[in-house]
Amino acid sequence: MRKRLPAGTYLFILAVITGTAYFINLGYNDIWNPNEGFYADAVRHLLQNNNLLDFFFNNEYRFNKPPVTYWVIALSCRLFGLSEFSIRLPIVLLALGTCFFTGSISGMLFGKKTALWSGLVMAVSFQFLINTRYAAPEIPLTFFFTLTMYFFVRFIVYRKPFALWSAWISLGVTMLVKGYPYLIIITAIMASYAFFSTGRNFRNFVHELKQYRILTGIVISLLIGMSWPFYSWIKFGNDFLHVLDTETTYRAFRYQADWFRDLFFFPLVMLWGFLPYSLVFIPVAIASAARADYRRELLFPFVWGAIILMVFTIARFKLPTYFIQAHPAMAVVTGWYLGQSRFSFGFERWIKRLGIFLPGMVFIMVFLAAMSLLNTGHYYLLLLLLPASSLILSYRNSDKRWILGTFPLTALVALFLLFTASVLPSLEKVRPYKEIGAAIRSRSDGKNSYVYLENRFLHNLPYYSRQKTAAISSGALQKISVQVPYFLLAEEKDTMAVAQGSTLWKGIVYKKNSEAAFFPFLLSYYHYLHGDSSGFRKYRLLMVFPGKNILPQGYPERE
Incomplete structure (x- = not known):
């Protein structure tokens, strides 16, 4: 009998290809306008001044974001020299770390079978993927957010105190990436999970919160997360407070008239931002929420995603990047589904058509259009062997369902490789x-x-x-x-x-x-x-x- 490629081996090969794609021509493009310019110049000043606490952009103080993103970029530039590559390198490394911890969360909750799937789904989620190409806080924030959730899951699964204190420390670092609102978001996730996991029994809920050492943990997170804002307030006073208010309170509560459109902002972001698996995640999440046994099994990622959706829907200022921190939770749910068959044949058939074949074919058509319209070399057609391998192996392999699920992933990776190898470098002409x-x-x-x-x-x-x-x-x-x-x-x-x-x-x-x-x-x-x-x-x-x-x-x- 002819040996067949195990599905797990194929997934691992795809993980290596995807991880390698992150690095292709990483430093080729000039610094992007506008956001990457802030961090590139601020890090240049940081290295020039040897000052890790006061940040400058264009020879003026910059208070807009806490220090962790500047620090990780500065460390890379200190090690490898100031360049576009070294500025972006920590972003890619933190992105890969996010995928690893997403898979680890999935593995702790559902077993090793789903871990690789969840990590791969995270690696190719569209909005996350495109943010790996330039230096900005979104990827560092997602990494430390996911790291906090990883340690919290380790605690609720194994009840190890080290994991709990590591979660609170990681939360403090998360605040040093994007600010104190994430203390509210993450503690809301923890508290909501405790409430629903204890059967909504108030006494058991309070007991569970005590197990989380929630008051002590919040104090630890505040001491870490508010250290730089406190320093900046002491040194700069109202100048800093004005920027802090603009970046947080004003964005959260400023008046916006079109509340109806705001209600659907992030569901639409979810639809395109989590491609190629959004059309798998959405029906699976809805169908799973309708079943009590699946609700219990998926409780943690459901609570995680729901809290982020609610908080940022209520917040008045909206950017699509705010929802990236929900992607690991969505990847865990998607990996849970792709790693094991759980639904009726009719449901599976529609998922295969709508969630697997449709996005994969769309990305292949975009690939061909980009090749034709942007004058790339015809040899890039060889990249389509990736999605072709998914279809061929699924037809010839006993693990058909597992490998077939990689079709949209391989199509998007082929498109991403086309852009990183050809399209993005060609843009430097202008x-x-x-x-x-x-x-x-x-x-x-x-x-x-x-x-x-x-x-x-x-x-x-x-x-x-x-x-x-x-x-x-x-x-x-x-x-x-x-x-x-x-x-x-x-x-x-x-x-x-x-x-x-x-x-x-x-x-x-x-x-x-x-x-x-x-x-x-x-x-x-x-x-x-x-x-x-x-x-x-x-x-x-x-x-x-x-x-x-x-x-x-x-x-x-x-x-």
């Missing part, structure tokens, strides 16, 4: 930020100056130029009062009237400040490839020499 920064540094001779940008602000330019950067209107180009040589990045048509300037660089720049809305940027690039450059503007970088070369008041000092 992203000249490093080149602009190098031109500025080559003429600044290590001295501080100013960089003025006409009608816009590029958040990665302070990092690349090593200079104070400011936006200026077109009408003010002739009114710049700086009396030392400065740099001006302006539209080519507007630089003709600037006297006493020498051209350092000229080329095209994306006309919008943000590349975070990636699809419009990609669409502009597609049009550019086909002769329509309306999504970009022709810019010229000048070094301007005023008449008097004296140091004006307010000239930035070197740090």
